[in-house]
Amino acid sequence: MIRIISLVIAAAIALSGCVSQPETRLGADGQPLPKLYRIRASDSSKIEYRMLDSINSLRQARGVSPVELNAQLNAAAATHSRDMSVQNRPWHFGSDGSSPIERVARTGYPGTMLGENISETYETELETLAAWMEEEGTREVILSPSARNLGFAWYQESNGKIWWTLLMGS
Numbered sequence: 001m002i003r004i005i006s007l008v009i010a011a012a013i014a015l016s017g018c019v020s021q022p023e024t025r026l027g028a029d030g031q032p033l034p035k036l037y038r039i040r041a042s043d044s045s046k047i048e049y050r051m052l053d054s055i056n057s058l059r060q061a062r063g064v065s066p067v068e069l070n071a072q073l074n075a076a077a078a079t080h081s082r083d084m085s086v087q088n089r090p091w092h093f094g095s096d097g098s099s100p101i102e103r104v105a106r107t108g109y110p111g112t113m114l115g116e117n118i119s120e121t122y123e124t125e126l127e128t129l130a131a132w133m134e135e136e137g138t139r140e141v142i143l144s145p146s147a148r149n150l151g152f153a154w155y156q157e158s159n160g161k162i163w164w165t166l167l168m169g170s
Helices: 002-016 041-061 071-087 100-106 125-134 136-142
Strands: 113-121 149-156 162-169
Touching: 041 125, 041 136, 041 149, 071 100, 071 113, 071 149, 071 162, 100 113, 100 162, 113 125, 113 136, 125 136, 125 162, 136 162
Parallel strands: none
Antiparallel strands: 113 162, 149 162
16 A cells, blocks of 8 residues: 555656746846736735734734724725826826825825825735835825724726725725
8 A cells, every 4th residue: 555655656747847837028138028817806805904904913013903904995996996097107196186185085084094095006905005115105104193994895807907995095
């Protein structure tokens, strides 16, 4: 019996060497091209809570209180993510000229909008969070001691590009 198991393991190891690894494609700058991160509808709550947990871990490490997801801020974030795609540019103003403060007020959010982070990328939510944490202004939004609520949403185009929006409110 041990001999059969040993033969099966040896065969598996030998066959694993026959599997070719996908070729890494490089861009004009010599850096690897990003892999397509396709978001399925069934991934939505996983992504939201992975972002919430990650942000709260970062906040805890800085000694700041945790935040909670807020449906109204999520709605404002989702609207803006889709609108950035329509405009084909990452910026804080809506196609109707609205500011983040105005968009949050439209949802009926009773608190104060503290900040908005946006991104146009092919990267995952955690890679996007890491990029936001590298920049002082976007890091301050995430770690704001006044924040109590989080809104987070995205819109993914058919080509894979993702428009991320994060809102913090008190």
